[in-house]
Amino acid sequence: MSAATTDQSTAEVTINGTVREFDGPPHTNALDFLRGQGLTGAKEGCAEGECGACAIMVARPDESGGTRWTSVNSCLLPAAALDGGEVVTSEGLADGDSVHPVQEEMAVRGGSQCGYCTPGFISSMAAEYYRPDRCEDGFDLHSLSGNLCRCTGYRPIRDAANALGQPAADDPLAARRDRPAPSARATDYQRADTATGTIGRYRRPSTLAEAASILSADPEVTVVAGATDWGVEVNIKGARGKNILAVDRLEEMRGIRRTADFIELGASQTLSELERELSGSIPLLGKLFPQFASRLIRNGATIGGNLGTGSPIGDTPPALLALEAELVLTSVRGSRSVALADYFTGYRQTVREADELITAIRIPLPLSPLTSFQKIAKRRFDDISSVAIGYAVDIQGGMIAKARIGLGGVAATPLRATATEALLEGRPWTLETVHAAAETLAAEGTPMDDHRASAKYRTAMLRSSLERFYAEQLGHPAVTSKEVQ
Ligand SMILES: Cc1cc2nc3c(=O)[nH]c(=O)nc-3n(C[C@H](O)[C@H](O)[C@H](O)COP(=O)(O)OP(=O)(O)OC[C@H]3O[C@@H](n4cnc5c(N)ncnc54)[C@H](O)[C@@H]3O)c2cc1C
Ligand code: FES
Ligand code: FES
Incomplete structure (x- = not known):
């Protein structure tokens, strides 16, 4: 910068x-x-x-x-x-x-x-x-x-x-x-709107420390990253945001960092950048990216912005929940790490304080080898999910050693399917187990009717999802023929 x-x-x-x-x-x-x-x-x-x-x-x-x-x-x-x-x-x-x-x-x-x-x-x-x-x-x-x-x-x-x-x-x-x-370029652009007479300000500071202090001084500031959500608010809903803080190009919020324990994704990386730079090294995200909007949107949309919306139907939370991701939240007081499973508290409500930015997403290692991202939407591409399900499962000697399942679109917040995870763990990875768990998965969440899908349809999608996952994994190298009966 x-x-x-x-x-x-x-x-x-x-x-x-x-x-x-x-x-x-x-x-x-x-x-x-x-x-x-x-x-x-x-x-x-x-x-x-x-x-x-x-x-x-x-x-x-x-x-x-x-x-x-x-x-x-x-x-x-x-x-x-x-x-x-x-x-x-x-x-x-x-x-x-x-x-x-x-x-x-x-x-x-x-x-x-x-x-x-x-x-x-x-x-x-x-x-x-x-x-x-x-x-x-x-x-x-x-x-x-x-x-x-x-x-x-x-x-x-x-x-x-x-x-x-x-x-x-x-x-x-x-x-x-x-x-x-x-x-x-560091930008502090100010102009009056002649229609309303109000002064509008667009600031893009040089450093994260500056961004945090702007937010600390005025938590009402509107944080904008790729503006793929914010732009719709402006164009369609007439939002103006008198005081914009742009965080999409802050160096401290960009890049990918790998340690022995985790992979850290900068919150301001766009979906396209992550898709390219991870290049399949987090297979569950590799399955998600092509199903997220269009290339034009993925070129602007950031992963931090997807979590910043707090939306129950964002596509990254179900996958990141299955990956047991943690968010790094930063303010003038310093940084703290929060498990994504504890992040959402209600409809578009999170534990993030008004003066905090999401600065990174940490994905713990090792990764479970069996993964799937299922997005059920009205159109195959370029559509918002009705239901989204992320799976990350580890099979050891034919038994389910660990199962993590993230759900979106079936409650006021994204959530983990903890009852299904508990039922699966310790059981053999067989069609019988999958059928036994189907009703438990169908009962996770509290789906509702809306213009995208009915509650009944969402429940039906949950019920059939494990079987689809099981069928997808037949032939996966981590599942030997002995393990699939
Ligand atoms: C045509 C279209 C298709 C779409 N398809 C999909 C889809 O398939 N799946 C999907 O999940 N979403 C989809 N979206 C929604 C949107 O693209 C995503 O939510 C995107 O990830 C938002 O990122 P952004 O950087 O553009 O966020 P912005 O629009 O810049 O910001 C969104 C919100 O997050 C906050 N925010 C941004 N960055 C941070 C940060 N670092 N810390 C704290 N708060 C922050 C902002 O204040 C704002 O409230 C679609 C949108 C459009 C217009
Ligand atoms: S040529 Fe494409 S809309 Fe007419
Ligand atoms: S006018 Fe921009 S995408 Fe339609």
Whole structure:
């Protein structure tokens, strides 16, 4: 993080190679700012992260010290968060009269009809085009999972993606990857909202100590990380947050630390960063990541933000409960560690004090070898869970030595299925045991009816879940044929 914070009434953003100034109210999102600059390629479709019409690319630090072009939903991102940053919109991809290879393929393969969604698709596709390991893996179509098209149909879009070659040797955005991304600038941006006359403030301090003292001085400050939840509050519910504290780029809350006893995940790591950097080394999380929202959302959403919402239907708590995770909470008074199982106290209520930040998530070692993440939602991808279940089980000599089960969507808080865990432990890992435990699991929690699912459906999903887990594990190396009867 560079430079000490000074009061400022403009934020500077490099857009398509040119520095531009933002001077709107702090709740302004990046989409409105860009469109106000005449860059009207990115569109507003939903204003809540669902359609991808607003997608742009931002320059984010890569693990190797270079830059990763990262697609994000500009409708959710505060424009002030781009202070000192670098952005490329669909307009910035073309070179004079020469269209970009992504634009060329979309045009010649009929990937666009009305064109409303097209700049967003182009931005997501370009970010994937510049992904450094794409040459080995091929084009990942899930990179487009946050982009919706109402009229073209996805086949021509998929054809365009699959037809892409590698960037040319003189491609400037490919070359840009080899230089560091802009480091997060310390920002204290203040502006009056002319509509309401109120002064809004967006602060991104340089250090965790500064962030903690801002929060200690005024616990009413709104903490924002990736803003994928907060952006929806602003756009759809009219939230303003006069005093924003941005924690997404604080170095002390980033990175992954490994010790002999635990793996510690920085709370401000995005889901995409964790997915990439853990690379399957925590298999249960490896199963969760692809089921969490879309690539566009995962590029912004942080793991700390998912726990910060206190939501009973967030996807990380069921998995983290099964992993017996602990949260590190930090304030001016210091840091303390709280078991996630003791963290939630009621609907969107937690033991976190108003002046505390979630700074890290610790996952104890060793990890249980049999894991599963089951997400039951109306759509397979890019949807909020109706029910989510995380399993981490250790089988020794055919017997269940340890079972940890985390549940989401079946009570006012995420919870551990402790009665089922107790019933399973010490029993043989057989279909008979699984059937014996099914009713106990079905009775865990107090599910309710809502627009996502009925209580009866949620209970039925719990009842069938263990059998699904058992079936998934047949053939797992940790379960020998002797152990499965
Ligand atoms: C289209 C869409 C799809 C989604 N799909 C899913 C999904 O599949 N699964 C799922 O679980 N969620 C989903 N979400 C919700 C959201 O993306 C996640 O909850 C995300 O992890 C929030 O992280 P963030 O960094 O964006 O949080 P923010 O929006 O920045 O903050 C969310 C809340 O957490 C608080 N907070 C943030 N960081 C901290 C911290 N370090 N310490 C204390 N408090 C903090 C903030 O004050 C705020 O109250 C979806 C959202 C959208 C818009
Ligand atoms: S406008 Fe739909 S995701 Fe941003
Ligand atoms: S081309 Fe019309 S919405 Fe996609």
